[in-house]
Amino acid sequence: MIPADEFRRVLGHFATGVTVISTTGEDGRPTGLTASAFTSVSLDPPLVLVCVDHESQSYPALLERGRFAVSVLTTAQEDLSRRFATTRLDKFDGVPHRSGTLGLPILDGALAHLECVTVATHVEGDHTILVGRVEHARSDSGEPLLYYRGRYGRLSGANP
Numbered sequence: 001m002i003p004a005d006e007f008r009r010v011l012g013h014f015a016t017g018v019t020v021i022s023t024t025g026e027d028g029r030p031t032g033l034t035a036s037a038f039t040s041v042s043l044d045p046p047l048v049l050v051c052v053d054h055e056s057q058s059y060p061a062l063l064e065r066g067r068f069a070v071s072v073l074t075t076a077q078e079d080l081s082r083r084f085a086t087t088r089l090d091k092f093d094g095v096p097h098r099s100g101t102l103g104l105p106i107l108d109g110a111l112a113h114l115e116c117v118t119v120a121t122h123v124e125g126d127h128t129i130l131v132g133r134v135e136h137a138r139s140d141s142g143e144p145l146l147y148y149r150g151r152y153g154r155l156s157g158a159n160p
């Protein structure tokens with residue numbers, strides 16, 4: 001088997017955008033994590049997926065709530081990407097956000113957001129793939145935050 005460090009290093013060569021996947025816990029508190037393992041799955045019906053580590057503190061709430069929101073981050077939100085990539089319970093405190101149509105926390109200033117109902121979960125290795133049916137989606141203007149080889153970056157010549 002390929003060593004984990006080498007696997008991570010090679011995968012880092014796949015440039016991605018950055019999202020925050022969020023939901024609310026049993027107590028109604030918003031919770032979420034930074035995730036780049038997000039992709040579209042189907043146009044009809046509109047489906048997306050995200051892969052969540054079983055060690056993630058947000059994972060139980062994501063499973064139990066059965067819905068999740070995706071906030072696509074801009075270059076102005078790099079600090080939020082770092083914040084949501086830590087394990088702490090107060091990640092949303094002081095972070096401007098609002099409740100979406102499905103009652104899910106959405107970050108203000110995101111480049112785009114989607115609200116999803118989880119229609120399938122697949123346990124694969126140490127992650128679970130959550131497949132979400134998109135109930136609401138909206139895009140805004142801004143520059144996408146990129147992640148490549150462990151560093152944040154931006155498009156050159158981006159057209160916000």
Ligand SMILES: Cc1cc2nc3c(=O)[nH]c(=O)nc-3n(C[C@H](O)[C@H](O)[C@H](O)COP(=O)(O)O)c2cc1C
Pocket residue numbers: 018032033034035036037038051052053055056057058059081084085086087088147
């Ligand atoms: C750019 C970036 C992308 C990430 N992508 C994912 C991902 O797709 N899935 C995942 O489970 N964790 C991902 N992580 C790691 C989580 O954000 C990190 O483990 C976080 O602490 C989880 O928070 P939680 O334990 O409060 O849920 C990523 C981190 C960074 C910085």
